Amino acid sequence: xxxxxxxxxxxxxxxxxxxxxxxxxxxxxxxxxxxxxxxxxxxxxxxxxxxxxxxxxxxxxxxxxxxxxxxxxxxxxxxxxxxxxxxxxxxxxxxxxxxxxxxxxxxxxxxxxxxxxxxxxxxxxxxxxxxxxxxxxxxxxxxxxxxxxxxxxxxxxxxxxxxxxxxxxxxxxxxxxxxxxxxxxxxxxxx
Amino acid sequence: xxxxxxxxxxxxxxxxxxxxxxxxxxxxxxxxxxxxxxxxxxxxxxxxxxxxxxxxxxxxxxxxxxxxxxxxxxxxxxxxxxxxxxxxxxxxxxxxxxxxxxxxxxxxxxxxxxxxxxxxxxxxxxxxxxxxxxxxxxxxxxxxxxxxxxxxxxxxxxxxxxxxxxxxxxxxxxxxxxxxxxxxxxxxxxx
DNA sequence: CCGTTTACATTGCAGTTGCATCGTAACCAC
DNA sequence: GTGGTTACGATGCAACTGCAATGTAAACGG
Numbered sequence: 021x022x023x024x025x026x027x028x029x030x031x032x033x034x035x036x037x038x039x040x041x042x043x044x045x046x047x048x049x050x051x052x053x054x055x056x057x058x059x060x061x062x063x064x065x066x067x068x069x070x071x072x073x074x075x076x077x078x079x080x081x082x083x084x085x086x087x088x089x090x091x092x093x094x095x096x097x098x099x100x101x102x103x104x105x106x107x108x109x110x111x112x113x114x115x116x117x118x119x120x121x122x123x124x125x126x127x128x129x130x131x132x133x134x135x136x137x138x139x140x141x142x143x144x145x146x147x148x149x150x151x152x153x154x155x156x157x158x159x160x161x162x163x164x165x166x167x168x169x170x171x172x173x174x175x176x177x178x179x180x181x182x183x184x185x186x187x188x189x190x191x192x193x194x195x196x197x198x199x200x201x202x203x204x205x206x207x208x209x210x211x
Numbered sequence: 212x213x214x215x216x217x218x219x220x221x222x223x224x225x226x227x228x229x230x231x232x233x234x235x236x237x238x239x240x241x242x243x244x245x246x247x248x249x250x251x252x253x254x255x256x257x258x259x260x261x262x263x264x265x266x267x268x269x270x271x272x273x274x275x276x277x278x279x280x281x282x283x284x285x286x287x288x289x290x291x292x293x294x295x296x297x298x299x300x301x302x303x304x305x306x307x308x309x310x311x312x313x314x315x316x317x318x319x320x321x322x323x324x325x326x327x328x329x330x331x332x333x334x335x336x337x338x339x340x341x342x343x344x345x346x347x348x349x350x351x352x353x354x355x356x357x358x359x360x361x362x363x364x365x366x367x368x369x370x371x372x373x374x375x376x377x378x379x380x381x382x383x384x385x386x387x388x389x390x391x392x393x394x395x396x397x398x399x400x401x402x
Numbered sequence: 403c404c405g406t407t408t409a410c411a412t413t414g415c416a417g418t419t420g421c422a423t424c425g426t427a428a429c430c431a432c
Numbered sequence: 433g434t435g436g437t438t439a440c441g442a443t444g445c446a447a448c449t450g451c452a453a454t455g456t457a458a459a460c461g462g
Contacts, residue, residue, distance in 0.1 A: 024408090024459085024460095025408085025409070025410095042330075043330075044330065045330055046326070046327060046329070046330030046331065047239070047326065048238075048239050048327075049330075051448080051449065051450080052449080052450065052451085053448085053449085053450095061410090062410070062411050062412080063411085063412090064409095064410060064411045064412070064413095065409080065410055065411075067410095067450090067451075067452090068408095068409065068410060068411095069409095071451095072450080072451080073449095073450065073451090128326075128329050128330075131322075131325065131326050131329065132326040132329070134322065134326075134372070134376070135237070135238060135319075135322050135323040135325075135326045136237065136239070138237065138319050138322065138323070138375065138376070139234075139235065139236055139237030139240075139319075149378065164390065167383075167386050167387055167390050168390060170373075170379065170383065170387045171366060171387040171390060171391050173369065173373075174366050174368075174369030174370045174372075174373060174379075174387060175362060175365050175366045175369055176369065177365075177368065177369035177372050177373070178364065178365030178366055178367065178368035178369035178370075178371075178372075179365045179369075180369075181325070181365075181368050181369075181372075182361075182364075182365060182368070184329060185325070185329070187340065188361065188365075192358075192361065195358050196358055196361045196362040196365060199355065199358050199359060199362060200362050203394045203395070204394070215429085215430095215438095216438085216439070216440095242418075242419065242420080243419080243420065243421085244418085244419085244420095252440095253440075253441055253442080254441090254442095255439095255440060255441050255442070255443095256439080256440060256441075258420090258421070258422090258440095259438095259439065259440060259441095262421095263420080263421080264419095264420065264421090403462100404461100404462085405460105405461090405462085406459105406460090406461085406462100407458105407459090407460085407461100408457105408458085408459080408460100409456100409457085409458080409459100410455100410456085410457085410458100411454100411455080411456080411457100412453100412454080412455075412456100413452105413453085413454080413455090414451105414452085414453080414454095415450105415451090415452085415453100416449100416450100416451100417448100417449080417450090418447100418448080418449065418450105419446100419447080419448065419449080420445105420446100420447090420448100421444105421445090421446100422443105422444085422445085423442100423443085423444080423445100424441100424442085424443080424444100425440100425441085425442080425443095426439100426440085426441080426442100427438105427439085427440080427441100428437105428438085428439075428440095429436105429437085429438080429439095430435100430436090430437085430438100431434100431435090431436085431437100432433100432434085432435085432436105
């Protein structure tokens, strides 16, 4: 077993470089050589860790997803135990929104990947959003909670788009989210 | 003035071909030659009508935007004069949603363009969404109508994303929209 | 010390890209 | 007709693409 190197570490290092290129110059600027240059390694090394470009893209996609997962987990962990449903919901959604510059870069890449995967049905990864939907639905007090949860998630995605494009500021997005939660939780308590 | 040809017509013909390529094989498959082949013309002709690829992309982007504009106008024109605000709002938003297969293709292309323009600040077109925001805000009976309108538009964009990816069906999307409008207009009437 | 396995780096190749250039045919004013 | 302008088509080119092939250095088992 010669020359021990942490494969996972190298792959994420390359994936990070890929995301930097994609965030700054768009997904179409992502090539083996560009990513290698951004990572400060040779193109051959990239090929050593990813047999094909698609494999590299898929891996980077998974990294983006994992990062957002971590953001959510950390944000919720920062809460007290057994927080009220509304606070938990708000924290969860806010953690998924690209509010700071770093997560905005991630979201830009995620958007590019979305468009990339739209025409590549095989590269589309597993669907983890049904779990999220069920979880959010469980938090909402409204009748037909699943429909309300779908609406909340759609609102989140839309806010993400507007945040990326700079059309809404972080404050505006949060104001919209809070107003929506006002309506959701007010309606539920009355019923 | 030799050889009269309708420039606008040729350009839209090429743009249509571009959108077909983008919808079927992704934006990255859009090249001068592919578009030319799809349009059934020579690559030289494409160059004749678009000096650069970016110019072609920008034009196609404008065509997509115009088409959605037309869809909205037609849907509203199909309504009776002076419809109630809620119906008008619903019709407007529904017309912007990619509910059928044709508009879903358009939306896919629009999404790809969004990602394309995210890293190309110069190619971004004029912002026509502020007019839309003001218009929708004028329809809503809620206090802080602009925030509510922002939420509604964000919801629409998010629903569009989920419709494109096939995660929500058209019926589900409309159910979400109606539930949201229920809350918006109920809250306003109570206030 | 030796062979094998891993970890790269280099080079090359066929294909594609956007675009410039050049040629030519059509049309119209005169 | 002639000249000029427009509308293409054909060709070429430098740059780039993903990827295969090949090389080499290092670490370890024996």
